Amino acid sequence: MRKIVAGFLVALAIPFSMNAQDDQTMDYDSYSKWQVRLRGVVVAPDESATIEAIGGDVDISTSVIPELDITYFFTKNIAAELILGTTKHDVEATDTAAGDIDLGSVWLLPPTLTLQYHFTGGDFKPYAGAGINYTIFYGAKEGPVADDVDYDNSVGFALQAGLDYNLNDKWFLNVDLKKIFLSTDATVDATSALGATVGADVDINPLLIGFGVGYRF
Template sequence: MKKILLPFVLILLISFNLKAQEKLETNDSYTKFQVRLRAIAVVPNESASIDVIGGDATITNDYVPELDLTYFFTENIAAELILGTTQHDVKAVSTVVGDIPLGDVRLLPPTLTLQYHFLGEQIKPYVGAGINYTLFYDENSGPIADKVTYDNALGFAFQLGFDFKITDKWFFNVDAKYLLLNTDVTVDATSALGATVDADVDINPFIAGVGIGYKLF
């Protein structure tokens, strides 16, 4: 009887071991690509040093959609690229000649962050840091300046957020970023002031977003 049961027990043990290994391998698998669509608020924390006329700068907030793509190197380590564009009204304030509206400008700030994702069943927090390169385009100089030029700028980005699982594929996302962003601005005000004015402007926007995400493959 023992000789009959022993092979049967061995077969069961081997089968159980194979199933356990298969389950372990399945747990090690993870989605490498995911995409999110967010609604974001971009809130500049601006300040400026303005030559000749002195004063400071104000930059309006903007609210836009934003798309991001995330690639996971491991279950915890990922890289995220965000794409979106914003438009802001700009004004020089408290100068020796008063407040000067400087029209508006569009920003295209592709941002790449390296993230660490904490594992969880329902909620997965993450933190990240990376770089940002902001392109300024479609400048409108406003009613006083002849021309306003912004230098494209490289900056740093810091990030935190979390994903909330809805289904195996879909999730809800909350995200916050802070960008260290500085640009040199040249205001050609020859017609109105008889001078060209340079300014060193810190934009440093806080970006808050909520959205929906999908695990691709």
């Protein structure tokens, strides 16, 4: 009788054991394909310029902006992220033959697409990525000296590293660093003040430091 009862209990235990193993496999293999993050981002240019005729350099202000990103996971480790945001910067030509020149301000719209590798295991999930950026310059204000300032849209590369910290299965905190290698050709119409139009090759190369919250679905 004891053997029969023991055999019955073993038979009962087998399906539960198999289900538990299946659940563990599902937890390991399953992942959320989509996630979104909302960050506050410090945009800190690492600027320099080569200015025709009058020489000098450039100073571009730091800004703080909101940023939205959308990430799609091809596997639990490999993902693509589209980063969306817009930023406004004050621009000044410095140490030129005509002194420091206030060149007003300009808005940048720099959508950036990166391919990422996400490390798995535990609540801390670091990642690294690289990708491409296309920056659109718009809303330029020429300031009190120039008659007009024009910036060429440009393509650049981006590097990225970050860390997600899980609060639960859906919500997480995020820290993110991006370096965008961004240059533009600027044309300053300074006919009224200097009697000339001045061209400049400008490297902006901003560092983006972001802190935010994300949601998986």
